[in-house]
Amino acid sequence: MGGAAVTRPDRRITLIDVARAAGVSRQTVSNAINAPDLLRPDTLTHVRAVISRLGYQPDRGARSLRTRQSRLIGYCVPPPDPDRLGWVLDEFLHSVADAARGADYHLVVFTPESASGELDTYATMLQTGCADGFLLTDIARHDRRPGWLQRRGVPFVSYGRLSPRVGKAWVDVDGASGVAKAVDHLTGLGHRRIAFLGWPEGHRLGDDRAGGWRSAMAAHGLDAGDREYTEDTISAAARAADRLLDLPDRPTAVIAASDSMAVGTYHAARNRGLAPGRDLSVVGFDDTPSAALVTPALTTVSQPLRDAARLLVEMLVARLAGEPLKRRAVLLDPVLVVRDSTVSPPG
Amino acid sequence: MGGAAVTRPDRRITLIDVARAAGVSRQTVSNAINAPDLLRPDTLTHVRAVISRLGYQPDRGARSLRTRQSRLIGYCVPPPDPDRLGWVLDEFLHSVADAARGADYHLVVFTPESASGELDTYATMLQTGCADGFLLTDIARHDRRPGWLQRRGVPFVSYGRLSPRVGKAWVDVDGASGVAKAVDHLTGLGHRRIAFLGWPEGHRLGDDRAGGWRSAMAAHGLDAGDREYTEDTISAAARAADRLLDLPDRPTAVIAASDSMAVGTYHAARNRGLAPGRDLSVVGFDDTPSAALVTPALTTVSQPLRDAARLLVEMLVARLAGEPLKRRAVLLDPVLVVRDSTVSPPG
DNA sequence: GCGTCCAGCACGCACAGCACC
DNA sequence: TGGTGCTGTGCGTGCTGGACG
Known part of the structure; x- marks a missing residue:
């Protein structure tokens, strides 16, 4: 014994x-x-x-048995992609978990059983009483999750805007405003030819950011002709940036729709002997942990992750309690973090 | 209605x-x-x-009420530190969640209620039936968690070695072996003066890595005199690297105990006009997502995160089932990822 | 006696309805 | 009466002990 x-x-x-x-x-x-x-x-x-x-x-078990609620929020962690900058998962998760505890909820992270059957995993989580509602991020172009959850009346919130058809509770960063701030910053430094490197059209986030660039350029009376769209990886961005730098009247600054793409732009510039942060100004988007570490340190648009996390949990908890939402769709205004990759244009 | x-x-x-x-x-x-x-x-x-x-x-609730088990693994996410490189949380969490699901467990992430009362949070998680056991990472020098959990007979495993007094189930990376691989790589390139930039003595991980450097140097018949110990932040590492580069017979290569410190070494080198990856070779440790992005891309020792996660879950599940552990303490052999920051010594 | 299968109970809680002042 | 507090019941399981062939 x-x-x-x-x-x-x-x-x-x-x-x-x-x-x-x-x-x-x-x-x-x-x-x-x-x-x-x-x-x-x-x-x-x-x-x-x-x-x-x-x-x-x-006791959670007993309470859960009686109330039919787990007081657990489910979050399906996106698989890491080596060719994309690590997401800001670290801080986001921390903030979400913190906010959840304040509402006497906890956060369960899970992975899809198989690539194809992600929705089945959500169904299982619900059936087994392993989550009352879900937090969604990285909403893809034709993501089936919001509609699926919506149809079943499962409470969920999304970090990333949703079309009204598939969901009403979301928080997002105002990408247009963030990019506009980047344009203002660059024109303030004297730039006139500011190119944009974004995602393929049809992507909501990408269109949002591209739109901000276009209208900000117009507001400054500048031509919004220099743009390239490509997928969100470093290598693809490098190729696209190459095309921008090939233009006859070369841009003096590039605004990228993500930090990954900004790093790709660094590579393209160096390949032709241009020093980013001296011969070419570059702005990123996301303020991933790497942004401060690359050389030159990247000027980038920073997402207010803490606020987003707090709001998301607040909304989800309200939905779980059956209360009406005070705010259904929230657009947060990002901040431009100026580092060393943006300087006055050469010459 | x-x-x-x-x-x-x-x-x-x-x-x-x-x-x-x-x-x-x-x-x-x-x-x-x-x-x-x-x-x-x-x-x-x-x-x-x-x-x-x-x-x-x-139904989890009913089952949990009857069996007094939640089938939930608790993981307290470390708070993000802006002056340290983002941890490899992304991939680690994904792997852990994946492994847990295979054993019909789920992963609950939580944050401490207050900085001081972290142990209370663990107690609450247990009492409320919100976790059966815990996964620990980032074990600090005088970490109270392992001993506290051990005394209470709470099952836990640690990613990071434990003194036998406070716990027996852990998985760790063989830092000595990783650093030795770095030394081998550098001597192969022709380096003779290889410095080490580590953490203050007494830190288990740091001592392990420093020891690997010392013995590998000895094995190559080289002098292990050039070393500096400092805390694990970019800025502190830059100051310590400065001291190494001030040495009369300057090292041609620096092995840092973490990627953060390697980036700090980059800064110190550049401040005196030395180009890392040309005038000075630098090796990091951890293979954080940023390692591939900095310029020059950082040669670094990569942790086998997937294997670690799988083993940790396997061990914890065995402990939770009351089964004896097949392997109690596992040292995983890391891999050196060679990138652009290591070249033959100048001259 | 052995291999299968079944009925009763308890886990800890919250809800409905009753009792009290 | 209305504000308070109490007793009985059931949520879905898994364990104990018993029944059947």
């Missing part, structure tokens, strides 16, 4: 223990937690004192 | 439904899932067929 009882630290404290110690019934203790306004103030104070004295914590 | 019943997609399928459909008792269905060897083969086949036909999934 030498083995320690690993799974049983000590007997759990239950509602009944608290009730006995406080001299009230189970239900009164339950109400003290879930419906405090049903108790007389002095009873409430007394029960609460006993609760904290005994260190009582409601 | 127009509002849809958001929380109730449709009535759940329970053990009883399956039992009725299969013409057996609840318990037999339960056994088909948890103790298949108690059933006659034909009964088992039949029941299993009905289970998959109805798409039955055991």
